[in-house]
Amino acid sequence: MRILRSIPELALIPGPVFLAIGVFDGVHLGHQAVISTAARDAEAAGGTAVVVTFDPHPAKVLRPEQSKRLLTATEHKIALIRELGVSHLLVLKFDREFAATPAEEFVRQLAEAARPLREICVGQEWSFGKNRSGNLALLKELGAKLGFNVVGVEPVSAAGAVVSSTAIRRAIEAGDFATAKQMLGREYTILGTVKSGSQLGRSIGFPTANLSAHNEQFPPDGVYAAEARLDGKSLRGVINLGVRPTVTSGSPVRVLELHLFDFDRDIYGSDIEVRFLHFLRPEQKFENLDALRAQIARDAESARGMAP
Numbered sequence: 267m268r269i270l271r272s273i274p275e276l277a278l279i280p281g282p283v284f285l286a287i288g289v290f291d292g293v294h295l296g297h298q299a300v301i302s303t304a305a306r307d308a309e310a311a312g313g314t315a316v317v318v319t320f321d322p323h324p325a326k327v328l329r330p331e332q333s334k335r336l337l338t339a340t341e342h343k344i345a346l347i348r349e350l351g352v353s354h355l356l357v358l359k360f361d362r363e364f365a366a367t368p369a370e371e372f373v374r375q376l377a378e379a380a381r382p383l384r385e386i387c388v389g390q391e392w393s394f395g396k397n398r399s400g401n402l403a404l405l406k407e408l409g410a411k412l413g414f415n416v417v418g419v420e421p422v423s424a425a426g427a428v429v430s431s432t433a434i435r436r437a438i439e440a441g442d443f444a445t446a447k448q449m450l451g452r453e454y455t456i457l458g459t460v461k462s463g464s465q466l467g468r469s470i471g472f473p474t475a476n477l478s479a480h481n482e483q484f485p486p487d488g489v490y491a492a493e494a495r496l497d498g499k500s501l502r503g504v505i506n507l508g509v510r511p512t513v514t515s516g517s518p519v520r521v522l523e524l525h526l527f528d529f530d531r532d533i534y535g536s537d538i539e540v541r542f543l544h545f546l547r548p549e550q551k552f553e554n555l556d557a558l559r560a561q562i563a564r565d566a567e568s569a570r571g572m573a574p
Contacts, residue, residue, distance in 0.1 A: 267348045270316075270356040273375045279316060279354060282384035284308035285376065287318040288392060292337030293346040295451045296389060296422045296429045301350060303419055304387040313384055317352050318376075319343065320360040326481075327360055337431055337438075337450075339480030341537070342457035369395025369404055377412040390418040424448045438483045443542060455495075455541045456482045458522060460533050472562050474506070474523040475533060477540065484522070491544040491569035494524060496536060501526050504562070504569045505540060508549035512558050525562070527570060544572050 270276070276283060286304035290297045301317055308315035321340040325333040338346060340357070347355055358364065372395050377383045386405055394400040402418045409416040422429045425448040437445040438454055446454045458477030487508035494501045503526040509518035524540060546565055552558040 267344075267352055268354050269344070270354065271359070273356070273358070273379050276316065276356065276376065276379035276383075277381055279314050279380070281381045282308075282311055282313035283380035283382070284311070284313050284315045284385040284387065285318050285380070285383065286315065286387045287394075288389060289323060290317070290319050290343060290347070291323060291431045292434055292450060293343060293350070294337075294429050294431065294434060294449050295424055296419075298350065298451060299422050300387055300389055300419045301347070301352065303417055304385065305352070307385055307387070307417070311384060314354060315352065316354040316356055317347055318356045318358065319347075321357050322360060324360050324365065327362060328365060334432070334435060335483040336481050337434055337454075337483060339457055339482060342455075342480070342482075342539070345457070346452075366396050369400025370408060371395075372400070373405065373408045374412070377408075377414060383412070383414045385415040385417060387417040387419060390420055435483045438485050441486045441545060443485070453541050455539045456484075456522070457537055457539045460536050460538060462534060472525050472559070472566070473530070474525045475538060477522045477524055477538060479522055484520070485542055486545075487520070488548045489546040489565050490542045491546060491572045492524060493541045493543055493574055494526060495539040496533065501529060502569070502574070503527050503529075504546070504565050505542065506549065511549065511551035512555070525566065527566065543574060544569070 284304045284307050286301045288297060288300055305315040323333070323336055344355065344357070376386070386409065388402065388405065390402055392402065402416070405416045425445045427433055429449045434446050434449050437449070443454055456479050458479045460475045461478045462476070484507060490505045490507065492503050492505040494503055503524055506523045509520055524538065546568055552561060
């Protein structure tokens with residue numbers, strides 16, 4: 267997949283160009299419908315489909331104090347879009363300057379760069395531009411003036427509700443992975459980067475990878491049987507998600523720790539994608555490290571015997 271970082275680079279793409287535009291947090295079934303529509307129309311016309319998204323999530327710039335946790339960090343989102351078979355992705359830097367761009371100007375820049383722009387495909391409720399003044403109606407008005415078609419994709423339903431990033435976040439927060447899976451069209455996973463920790467796990471015989479997640483939505487605290495993907499390989503293990511009450515003093519910090527079975531490599535700085543397979547137990551405070559070690563051993567034994 268070819269990744270572009272600026273609108274003028276659209277001039278390098280063989281036309282006609284078909285754009286699927288959106289934030290696409292989670293790349294859920296609704297997002298996939300927008301992307302697949304643009305891809306199908308491009309193929310029928312002998313053109314090129316380009317997915318257009320933004321980094322970081324606009325809410326992180328416009329409403330940082332109110333912004334929700336995400337379903338996918340940018341690198342995770344890019345990987346998921348790549349898995350859809352997309353050939354071209356335009357990732358636009360979203361900052362205060364970009365946010366101040368009038369909706370009409372943003373569309374004109376796209377139309378001038380693409381050679382030619384044949385179609386823009388968005389979700390029906392998508393809004394864009396300064397003060398979110400752009401919508402489907404404005405896109406159609408500009409399309410008539412500038413010579414491109416506009417497709418507004420209707421919402422997709424799953425699990426008895428309209429699919430949305432908000433609904434999926436709520437399901438994950440409640441530990442309802444089944445609903446999240448139905449809406450995502452895949453298992454919910456978190457992409458984390460391994461960072462240095464306290465080395466406590468290694469000292470008690472269960473080394474852990476301390477994952478620095480990129481603001482993704484966590485499920486409820488507790489211990490989970492887990493599956494991890496590292497360097498293209500699938501590994502099994504146990505996740506502890508929470509504040510580590512047995513060993514933490516002072517202000518608690520929520521952490522995600524992963525113990526991988528039969529694994530002993532230095533993977534600091536590596537990205538690991540983790541999936542929560544089964545909830546084993548709530549997080550709890552133990553009397554001492556020996557009691558903690560014994561419980562981790564029982565957790566690992568339980569997780570090893572569970573089907574993925």
